Amino acid sequence: MRYFLGVDGGGTKTQAVLVTENGELVSERTGGPTNILENGEEVFKKNMEDILKPLLMEAKGEVISCLGMPAVGEFRDSENVIAQIVESTVGLKPTLVVNDVVVGWASGTLGQDGVHIVSGTGSIVYGRHGKKETRVSGWGSIMGDEGSAYYIGVETLRVVSKQLDGRLEKTMLCDFIFEKLNLRDHYDFIQWIYDPHSDRRSKIASVAVLTYEMAKRGDKFALEILEKASEELACAVITAAKKLELTNPLVSCSGSVLVKNEIVREKFEEIVKKSVNAKVVTAKLKPVLGGVILAMKRVFNDIPEVIVKRLEEVNELI
Numbered sequence: 393m394r395y396f397l398g399v400d401g402g403g404t405k406t407q408a409v410l411v412t413e414n415g416e417l418v419s420e421r422t423g424g425p426t427n428i429l430e431n432g433e434e435v436f437k438k439n440m441e442d443i444l445k446p447l448l449m450e451a452k453g454e455v456i457s458c459l460g461m462p463a464v465g466e467f468r469d470s471e472n473v474i475a476q477i478v479e480s481t482v483g484l485k486p487t488l489v490v491n492d493v494v495v496g497w498a499s500g501t502l503g504q505d506g507v508h509i510v511s512g513t514g515s516i517v518y519g520r521h522g523k524k525e526t527r528v529s530g531w532g533s534i535m536g537d538e539g540s541a542y543y544i545g546v547e548t549l550r551v552v553s554k555q556l557d558g559r560l561e562k563t564m565l566c567d568f569i570f571e572k573l574n575l576r577d578h579y580d581f582i583q584w585i586y587d588p589h590s591d592r593r594s595k596i597a598s599v600a601v602l603t604y605e606m607a608k609r610g611d612k613f614a615l616e617i618l619e620k621a622s623e624e625l626a627c628a629v630i631t632a633a634k635k636l637e638l639t640n641p642l643v644s645c646s647g648s649v650l651v652k653n654e655i656v657r658e659k660f661e662e663i664v665k666k667s668v669n670a671k672v673v674t675a676k677l678k679p680v681l682g683g684v685i686l687a688m689k690r691v692f693n694d695i696p697e698v699i700v701k702r703l704e705e706v707n708e709l710i
Contacts, residue, residue, distance in 0.1 A: 394691070397447065397457040397484075398683025401426035401492050403513035403533075403542075404594045406439060407680040409710060410447045410455075413691075415702030419450050420680075420710045427462040428474065430533065430593060437481045444482045458488040458687040460495030460679065462514070465527065487690055492679065493518040493530065499682030500644025500675035502700070503689065507632045508675070509625060511656075512647035513597045515540035517628040521636040528635075529628040533593050538624035539656075541649055545599035547617045549585060556581070565603075565611045572602050604653050621649065622659035626667070629660075633668045643670040646679055677707045 394413040400406065406426045410418040423443040428436040448455065459478065464470045471489040479485045493516040497508035507519035514537040516530025533542050552569050554560040556578055575581050585596070606614035633641045643664060650657050651674055664670040677685075681703050688695050 393453040395451040395455045396687045398680045399459040400680035401461040403427045415699035417706045429463040456687045458683040460492040464491040495682035496679040498685045499677040506642030508644045510647045511649035517632045519632040526635045528632045539621040541597035541600035545596035548603045551613045565606045622656045626663035640669045643672045644675045646675045
C-alpha cells in the first residue's frame, strides 16, 4: 500500500499527517517550529525527527511526501538543502519540498487557480493561474511579514514604549499589556522583549491576541494597528492577483490573524473585494492536508472526489 505524508512547517509549530492511498487517517503529529532560517539547523533537525519518525514507523509501504516548509525559496538551493537534511535525519527522501504557503494554497483552493494568504506568526501570499505562479511578501520577521501576528506584536510593543516615555498619550493598551505579561516596570518590559533565552519571534507574535482584545474594547491605538495589518495583507493579495492577471480571483485564507481576528478579516475583505472583486473564503482544509493533496497529485492527475471527501473527514479529526 502507498501512503501519503503532508507536512506543514511553521515559525511556531509544525504539523504532519500520514494517510493511506484511500485518504484514511493513519496518524498525526504536532511539534515545534521548523523555520531553518529563524530557528537554526539543530532545532529544525530535532523537531523534524520528533514529528516524522513516529509517523514513518506506522507506514508499511511506499511513502509519497510533500513538505511545506518555511524558508523554502529564501536561500540558495533551499529545496535540496532541506530535503538532504530531512533524509539524513529521518531516512525519508522527500518527494516534494515547497514553501509552506504552497500547501496552504492547495488546502484553500484544492488546486484551483487563485491566491492564498497565510497570516499566522508570519505572513506570505502565493498564487497560481494556469502554469504561472507568484509569491508576494513573506520576507521574514526582520524586514517583512507585514500583517502577521509578529508584525502586530511588534507594532503594539512600539506603541507601548512610546506611551511609557510620553511620545504618545497613555491608553488602556499599555496597562493591559503590562498586566497580561506580568510586568512591573520598564526594566521588566525590556527584559521580556530581549531575553536571549526565549523564542522571541513566537513570544512577540503572542501579543497580537492582546492587541485584538484591546481593539474590541475600543482602544484607538490597537484599532489603528489592526487596520494597518489589514491593509498590508490586502496589498499583498491584490499585488499577487494583478501579477497573475486573475479576474474575480478566488482568495483563500489561513492562519490565526485572518481566521480568528474578525476585525482584521472584515477590513481585509472589504479592501480586496473593492479592488479586485475577489471571492474570499477560509481554507476548507488545514494546510497540512494541502501537503497531502500535492503529494497525491504526483500520483493522481485528478484526485477522486471520494478521497477529497475522506480528507475533509480527516480534517475534522486532526
